Amino acid sequence: MADALFLVPLAVVLSAAALIAFLWSLADGQYDDLAGAAERVIHEDREHPLPGRSLRNDIAGQDGG
Incomplete structure (x- = not known):
């Protein structure tokens, strides 16, 4: 019973x-x-590729490294 006196108000406060x-x-x-x-x-933004990668290599599937 003592647990309920602690858990019920705790549940009300959290809710x-x-x-x-x-x-x-x-x-x-x-x-x-x-x-x-x-x-x-x-709709991925192809105008700003990741640094160090060119758009041509990205489209061809080659990341150069």
Whole structure:
């Protein structure tokens, strides 16, 4: 019984903290553009290749090292 007196308030506090964090992320616009990040992964930026790699070698599948 003593464990419940400790665990129930702890669960309530943690749940309230999670709810506050979720509501804060909603108000901050975290979930406004769900498709944007997924599309950025698909449409890779070929104009700025990684340093030390040329675009021609990247397309041919040769990384030079």
